[in-house]
Amino acid sequence: MCQKRIMTSCPSVQSAFSMRPPSSRPLWNPFRRSRGYPRPTRRPRRLRFWPLTSGVTRRRYRWDNQRSELEVKSAQSLDRRWPNFSSAEMGCRHCGQIYHWPDFMEALQQARDQIGRPFHILSAHRCRLHNARVGGAPRSQHLRLAVDIALAGHDPLRLYQALKSAGFTGFGFYQTFIHADMGPRRSWYGSSKAKDIWQTLGL
Numbered sequence: 628m629c630q631k632r633i634m635t636s637c638p639s640v641q642s643a644f645s646m647r648p649p650s651s652r653p654l655w656n657p658f659r660r661s662r663g664y665p666r667p668t669r670r671p672r673r674l675r676f677w678p679l680t681s682g683v684t685r686r687r688y689r690w691d692n693q694r695s696e697l698e699v700k701s702a703q704s705l706d707r708r709w710p711n712f713s714s715a716e717m718g719c720r721h722c723g724q725i726y727h728w729p730d731f732m733e734a735l736q737q738a739r740d741q742i743g744r745p746f747h748i749l750s751a752h753r754c755r756l757h758n759a760r761v762g763g764a765p766r767s768q769h770l771r772l773a774v775d776i777a778l779a780g781h782d783p784l785r786l787y788q789a790l791k792s793a794g795f796t797g798f799g800f801y802q803t804f805i806h807a808d809m810g811p812r813r814s815w816y817g818s819s820k821a822k823d824i825w826q827t828l829g830l
Contacts, residue, residue, distance in 0.1 A: 687756055688722070709736045716748045717772075721757035726772040730794075731809055735774065738793040742786060747777040749804055768797060773808035775801075784828045800825045 709732045717732075718725040739746055753761070753769040763769055776786065783805065787798065790807045799806030801817035802824060816822040 684756060688754075708732070711736060711739050711745065712748075717751045719752050719754045719757055720750070721760070722754050724752065724754055726752040728772045731772050734793040734795060734809070738786075738789045738795075741789045741793070742781065744780060746774075747779065749775040749777055751775075768808035768810045771808075771810075773797075773806060773810075775804045775806050777804045779803070783825070784830065787830065800830070 708729075712732065712735065714723075714725055735746075750761075750769060751774050752772050753763060753767070755770060758767055758769055767773070776790075778786070786805060787800075790798070790805070795807040795809060796812045797806070797808040797810045798814045799817060800814070800821055802821045816825065
């Protein structure tokens with residue numbers, strides 16, 4: 628008992644056998660497992676989503692430019708072949724890229740000639756970054772080439788028939804515009820109100 632009291636009362640022996648860390652302790656080293664280096668309880672929080680930095684956007688642009696179907700054309704070459712459509716309205720609103728698809732443009736020009744009125748195109752080609760920002764589908768046809776044509780100044784039923792006869796196979800019916808593409812044969816309604824509007828037209 629006396630020896631035990633001596634050991635505990637001695638400051639040097641007490642510091643040697645104590646489990647408490649020293650006051651000025653260094654940073655925790657995961658490769659050193661000794662007394663006085665407690666493991667931190669709070670770990671750094673992991674990111675659930677990849678941060679959208681400038682490097683990520685540059686890599687995405689480089690990947691998009693490497694696609695074989697994507698060719699950046701000048702405005703003069705596009706306007707010469709299809710005079711009613713410009714590169715500004717057919718390209719991406721974010722970066723100006725153009726998806727070169729002559730068959731699509733020929734069909735669009737044919738529908739435009741049949742209607743005889745200008746098309747106000749709200750959205751055509753989109754890059755992946757712009758498509759994600761506007762909330763588009765991950766496999767949207769706008770990543771290739773699709774058109775959203777405003778219904779203002781047009782007969783909706785006649786516009787739909789002209790696009791269908793020109794060769795378009797995918798249609799989306801909305802309140803203020805119609806979506807047309809050359810993807811799989813399908814059709815959908817943007818909302819219940821759009822469904823009521825188009826069904827009253829006999830579609």
